[in-house]
Amino acid sequence: MKCTLIVAMGEHREIGKDNDLLWRLPRDMKFFKETTQGHTVVMGRKNWESIPEKFRPLPNRKNIVLSRNKDYVANGAIVVSSLDEIEEHYYSNSNKKCFIIGGAEIYKLALEANLIDEMYITYVKSTFEADTYFPFVNWENWEEEDILDFEKDEKNPYSFTVKKYTR
Numbered sequence: 640m641k642c643t644l645i646v647a648m649g650e651h652r653e654i655g656k657d658n659d660l661l662w663r664l665p666r667d668m669k670f671f672k673e674t675t676q677g678h679t680v681v682m683g684r685k686n687w688e689s690i691p692e693k694f695r696p697l698p699n700r701k702n703i704v705l706s707r708n709k710d711y712v713a714n715g716a717i718v719v720s721s722l723d724e725i726e727e728h729y730y731s732n733s734n735k736k737c738f739i740i741g742g743a744e745i746y747k748l749a750l751e752a753n754l755i756d757e758m759y760i761t762y763v764k765s766t767f768e769a770d771t772y773f774p775f776v777n778w779e780n781w782e783e784e785d786i787l788d789f790e791k792d793e794k795n796p797y798s799f800t801v802k803k804y805t806r
């Protein structure tokens with residue numbers, strides 16, 4: 640089984656602070672929603688808790704939460720305690736994908752387990768004060784493709800680009 644990673648980061652690979660996101664970018668949220676709709680999303684327990692209760696589970700997606708606590712309850716989601724367990728639960732039809740949606744601990748875990756063969760990375764064109772960072776990636780053998788180039792507007796305070804990586 641292979642999964643697709645999806646992340647948005649600032650210019651210093653920053654992705655979060657105080658268990659929250661660093662920006663509000665509706666256009667990137669739209670991209671995230673359209674890309675992951677209908678598929679399985681896998682997230683760390685902290686990421687799950689960072690989503691306001693009224694927005695979780697993420698609709699029209701099978702939500703899987705990773706926690707070492709086997710008694711952890713995430714209403715509307717499946718809780719697993721290792722990456723290996725994802726395979727039993729995710730929608731495994733040929734056109735269904737498994738998306739690793741963070742946070743940092745889960746990105747690192749999935750990359751080190753060699754689970755990722757595709758990534759969508761949103762590069763937000765600014766720097767932010769942060770306490771959570773996307774892990775370093777060995778870029779050998781990854782091919783890059785431009786997906787979206789967005790200029791900031793009245794609703795989206797930062798410009799960003801989205802790139803797709805495959806290997």
Ligand SMILES: NC(=O)c1ccc[n+]([C@@H]2O[C@H](COP(=O)([O-])OP(=O)(O)OC[C@H]3O[C@@H](n4cnc5c(N)ncnc54)[C@H](OP(=O)(O)O)[C@@H]3O)[C@@H](O)[C@H]2O)c1
Pocket residue numbers: 645646647648653654655656657658659660682683684685686687689705706707708711719720721722740741742743744745746748771
């Ligand atoms: N910009 C973006 O694209 C993006 C995307 C997602 C999240 N974020 C941000 O990232 C931050 C959260 O990231 P984070 O790194 O602090 O936390 P996280 O990766 O969301 O969750 C960490 C938790 O996952 C569980 N976990 C970790 N390794 C595990 C393993 N080997 N087996 C089983 N469970 C395991 C543990 O849960 P237990 O403690 O319950 O055992 C751990 O506390 C927030 O600020 C969030 O807003 C940003």
